[in-house]
Amino acid sequence: MLNSLRHKLIGDLKANRGAFLAVWLTFTIGMVFYNSTYPAGGNFKNLLRGLNERTHLADLWYDIDLAPPAAVDAARAAAGVARVSGRLVFEVGLEQKEAETESLVTLRVISMPESEEDVNNIVIQEGRAPEDAGEIVLMRAFARRHDIRVGDVLRLAGGIAGTPWEVEVVGLFSSAEYLIASRGPLSPFPTLSTFGVAYMPYDALAARYDAAGQVNSVVLTAADGADLTAVRAAVTEALQPYGIQLIMDRLQQPAVATLAANASANTQIALVFSLIFLFGSGAVMAVLMARQVESERRLIGTMRAMGSTRGEVLGYYLAFALIVAVTGALVGAPIGYLITYPVLDFFQSGMVGTELPFFSNPPQLGFMLVGAAAGLVMAWVAAAVPAWRAATTDPGLALRPPTPSGAGGLARARMAFLPRTGRQALRNLLRVPGRTLGTVLGATAGMAIIVISFAVWDLLDFNFTHYYNTNAYDFVVTVAEPVLHDVLLRQVEGVEGVTGVETGLILPVTVELADRTYTALGVALADDREFITFETIEGAPAFSDKQGVWLGNNLERALGARVGDTLQVTVQGQSATVTVQGIVKQVLGAPMYVPMSLLQEWTPLGVRPANQAYVRVDPARRVDVQRELSGLPGVIGVADWPVTTQDIQRAADFEGEFAYIFLGFGMFLTFVVMFNSINASMRERRHELAVMRTQGVSMGEVVRLVTWETMLATGAGLILGVLPSYWLVQYVTQLYDTDVAGNVFVIYPQTWVAAVVILVAIALVSQMPPLRGVRTINLGDVSKSVNV
């Protein structure tokens, strides 16, 4: 580059501090957000993966009847198995220190792994490992929630003897298996209020349950590269003699699957936002660069007239973009990296409830470089195209006033029906579209960001709030084996304080449609039940006839089923063919709902079985009723529905708060983008507005003209943003889908309204300072020079 051009570059940077700063800030803030959102999500996933590897998270879980160590050996001998551990797992009641909590708390107590090499090892994060019979370690997030510390003594109820016993909490642990407290397939969301996990030495636990030398849980990892389906088949065969109760892999183990799905969904959303930030700021930087070149046409013409080559002119602008991109990345990436710490912290506390062990948050250099390079390329292209065009036009032409490019058709229309300012605004937009392109793009990106963020709340409200409201009871009582409806009803009604009971039957069913097979929960409920209501999304209203079944929206998705399809259903060895009558909204679980009258057609003699009771109680007797219900014969669980919903809501709220973080980032970036592009557009037309003022155009009319333009550009951006926003919300909605959870897509109308109001406000605020600048232009300069 010529020395004089280098001087111009430096001189321009000094003189054009405002313009340079605008381009630079837009890009740098984009870089900050780009580098702080996705990398934090990525590192969170890495933390999970690292924990899974270091503690040998199982690939397969087998719950079996109490069995001798031979069971473990049998599993170990199966082909493709890498590690196997056998353990004891029991559930006990935790008596509260003070009875301030109203609900029963269940602790799943597991025998301590014997070595670091065991499958599903745990990491003691506070205190030490339990050493003798009176000691346990507690899941850290659970201890936090219940305010239990190392050294506290807990009273447990359970075991063969049935008498409560006391244990001392000697440590707190985290494990890959139970990072979140999901109890089982029926309640995949963490319910820390009522469910936790503890470990105690094998001998102590075995003694309590009279199970010395035995195991009831076999967990194993598959060898690298082994086909999991084959391993599963082999192990299942090996363990068959020991009475298999339940088999789960990582996609089915609810704690692992739910956390993995959430982490993965949030990382994906973080990526979406990172990319919006990158392309939003990159595109606006490109627009600003292009406008910068455009406004320097005369200068380019002069330089060319004085003998600069085209290459030199081009090189000058490329150098300008390079300086912006390199310094922007150098400043933005480290700041972004620093922000990953609080974001990662937020991920941990929101999704897990405690810090993960083996914390590490390495900078993602590749991602940083890709972002900086993408920004540079966008700026280069944006600067190079108009610079080359300006440099290749005859210097004489470049010295003339710019002729509108988009000057055909509509731009030429007289539009006499519009007021003068409106007409001129529209003409400007149509004839110099580049000038407001930044505003348009800013509004589009802003709309996407705002709509996604708010729509996450819409989704939660539409799906979860609805879910809580459709289940109007206090407790769900589960009995081990189905009994007759009348028997269960009478038993439960007999408890003092119970004010209403309905029953249902839940059984695992195999559902086949075409070539797909899926294990779902079949839920049979009374045709005229009142405690559980449904919202039918598609097909006939739920339970309006007994001609078939209704699917929850997750099962519909997993099966790819449609209303009217015929399903092959197998329950406990018996098969039947049923028609899908409709689809009901059901955010958690993948149930198939069966009207009781239809079920009774399949049972011998038409009896009405039940293994669930939905119970309403007198609030004054809530605690006592729960205790008495859990003491009824055959009862294996009493779930407190309001408490469960609070736990679910806590987990769901995290997603909403997560969306707010992006909303904050996004609104800030949108503001920077809109402010800078409106500022740049105003700077570009300073002279023009001053000329208008010399002709007697009042400040009020200038404000009206500029406002018309800003609003038309913002409006165009909003309209352009509708479809991308819609698609992005659809994309985000399905990110949370697992086999057992999934939202029905929704965007509330008020979300659109909010986006429009916020963006219009941002646009109006953005144009205020530059308009104030127009007020202070010295009109005398108009007649003395070419440019004000």
Next chain:
Amino acid sequence: MSGTPLISLKDVIKHYVLGSEQITALDGVTVDIPAGEFVVVLGPSGSGKTTLLNLLGGLEAAAAGTICVDGEDITRLSEAALTQYRRHKVGFVFQFFNLLPTLTALENVDMAAEMAGAHAHDPRDMLARVGLGERMSHYPGQLSGGQQQRVAVARALAKNPTLVLADEPTGSLDKETGIEVLQVMRDLNRQTGQTFVVVTHNSAISTIADRVVRISGGKVYMVVENPEPFEPSEVDW
């Protein structure tokens, strides 16, 4: 053709501050311009002609002195009143044209006419009179300097203002076109009785004026009445 003064400047001073330096662009200008006259302000480059015109047009504020136009001291007007003054009383022809680049020739003139309201001249008419009937739909960037200058003249005249201020209107025109433009202005001046103040550094042009105001170093040092002005076509430079 002299009558009651339309414009009356008294002890007008204008400074510019450049860093620590103070430049006095107008140094106590006192001059009267009768209504309906065609006045030429003549002076060398840097003498303060444009500054004088800016003050008359309400584009800049004087440091001291009074500027009465049509019985009103415009140095005392509020910003809103000044806007109305520029809008209805003054037509300004800039040395560097200052057309709006995003509007066609016709639209540029149209905008001014529309603002002036009912008493404005027909924009097409005005463009035809300056010889641009054929180029009305062109953008400024597509016109030559002289053509742009003529659009600027049409824009100022279309408003049918009381006072037309023209800063070197022939500066970038060839002789023939320059004469045509001056002729249009002179004709309108005679037909409508509008007052014209035309700035130039070209003494030949002063021969067409009713009155010549000579300015140098920010001071008016001579005002000459010209009872028998030449027609623009008789001028040679």
